[in-house]
Amino acid sequence: MTKHILILPGDGIGPEIVAEAVKILTYLRDTAGLAITMEEAPVGGAAIDATGVPLPDATLDLALQADAVLLGAVGGPKWEPLPIAIRPEKGLLGLRDQLELFANLRPAILYPQLAAASSLKPELVAGLDILIVRELTGGIYFGQPRGVTTGEDGTRTGVNTLVYSESEIRRICETAFDIARQRNRRVCSVDKANILECTELWRTVATEVGTEYPDVTLSHMYVDNAAMQLIREPKQFDVMVTTNMFGDILSDAAAMLTGSIGMLPSASLDATGKGMYEPIHGSAPNIAGQDIANPLATILSVAMMLRYSLGEPTAAERIEHAVSTVLDQGLRTADIMSPGMRRGGTAEMGDAVVVAMDSQV
Numbered sequence: 001m002t003k004h005i006l007i008l009p010g011d012g013i014g015p016e017i018v019a020e021a022v023k024i025l026t027y028l029r030d031t032a033g034l035a036i037t038m039e040e041a042p043v044g045g046a047a048i049d050a051t052g053v054p055l056p057d058a059t060l061d062l063a064l065q066a067d068a069v070l071l072g073a074v075g076g077p078k079w080e081p082l083p084i085a086i087r088p089e090k091g092l093l094g095l096r097d098q099l100e101l102f103a104n105l106r107p108a109i110l111y112p113q114l115a116a117a118s119s120l121k122p123e124l125v126a127g128l129d130i131l132i133v134r135e136l137t138g139g140i141y142f143g144q145p146r147g148v149t150t151g152e153d154g155t156r157t158g159v160n161t162l163v164y165s166e167s168e169i170r171r172i173c174e175t176a177f178d179i180a181r182q183r184n185r186r187v188c189s190v191d192k193a194n195i196l197e198c199t200e201l202w203r204t205v206a207t208e209v210g211t212e213y214p215d216v217t218l219s220h221m222y223v224d225n226a227a228m229q230l231i232r233e234p235k236q237f238d239v240m241v242t243t244n245m246f247g248d249i250l251s252d253a254a255a256m257l258t259g260s261i262g263m264l265p266s267a268s269l270d271a272t273g274k275g276m277y278e279p280i281h282g283s284a285p286n287i288a289g290q291d292i293a294n295p296l297a298t299i300l301s302v303a304m305m306l307r308y309s310l311g312e313p314t315a316a317e318r319i320e321h322a323v324s325t326v327l328d329q330g331l332r333t334a335d336i337m338s339p340g341m342r343r344g345g346t347a348e349m350g351d352a353v354v355v356a357m358d359s360q361v
């Protein structure tokens with residue numbers, strides 16, 4: 001059955017890096033029989049310029065109908081003076097909300113060829129391949145009551161509420177276990193069950209879900225220890241599953257272990273496996289339009305899309321293998337350049353990945 005992909009280039013380097021990802025999809029469609037259609041729409045600042053709002057109804061309708069969404073990045077100085085309610089970032093948040101994308105998948109992968117880019121010793125991180133599964137629509141970022149109140153004596157009190165229902169915990173844990181089955185079959189659930197009752201329930205439900213996956217090994221870790229272990233011995237992890245706030249913090253720390261923001265993809269999934277795929281970096285307005293942005297995070301986001309939403313794991317592996325081949329050949333964009341390597345631009349990198357895929361056949 002033909003799958004429909006909505007392409008949202010966005011702002012800054014978004015259109016440049018998305019164009020390279022589209023090259024990969026086009027190659028797979030035209031030469032490997034991948035049954036897809038692609039349609040493009042504006043979001044973020046580009047949508048504000050075209051329609052006055054960051055998420056036009058027409059874009060949202062297309063996103064709701066699509067099987068998967070590929071997003072570049074949104075935002076930039078041009079739109080910063082606008083009120084927060086109509087800034088480009090609202091387009092992204094609106095899509096996450098309307099598509100009910102509750103599972104955020106953030107891999108921290110370090111290709112051995114780039115091990116020198118990490119702030120950790122190469123032997124600790126070379127070949128690192130962790131996937132953090134972060135709950136995205138619940139927890140303390142959304143819990144009620146929230147806000148700042150002022151008492152009769154003028155003293156201000158701030159409150160936020162950490163709340164998770166059993167069903168919210170269950171579905172994110174099931175997502176993590178399902179994905180672990182496609183990887184090394186290990187899940188580490190991260191909580192603060194020694195202090196927070198809410199995450200005591202998290203641990204209980206994670207354990208219950210674990211009994212339904214006897215082929216996957218489940219471990220538990222307190223979040224403070226998890227932060228320490230990520231820096232001490234990151235390769236001990238396969239899949240980590242955790243709450244919205246813990247995941248927000250741990251996934252940024254894990255990403256930075258790799259030292260290369262231009263290399264990391266991400267996915268946000270709904271309950272049916274439909275997802276939005278995007279690089280973890282922003283729109284990098286400082287380098288937009290210069291053909292120097294690294295398109296590999298976006299290209300690797302396409303690999304995630306093929307694996308998690310389109311049921312095409314072999315095509316996903318072809319892309320990942322081709323990226324590795326191109327790095328072996330010594331081609332580097334400016335952000336991952338090192339002595340002895342050959343520097344290339346955004347389009348050259350995309351073309352090289354296509355050539356590497358073509359030579360696999």
Ligand code: NAD
Pocket residue numbers: 013017072073074075076077089092261262278280281282283284285286287292293294295297335
């Ligand atoms: P950024 O990720 O855009 O850039 C940070 C640094 O990394 C910059 O020096 C940039 O040049 C570099 N960089 C980022 N991606 C790169 C790539 N592919 N290749 C080479 N270098 C790359 O973060 P920022 O500067 O804080 O934000 C810029 C804009 O992006 C802001 O408007 C922000 O709101 C927006 N933003 C959007 C998203 C998103 O769309 N998901 C995420 C983060 C930031």
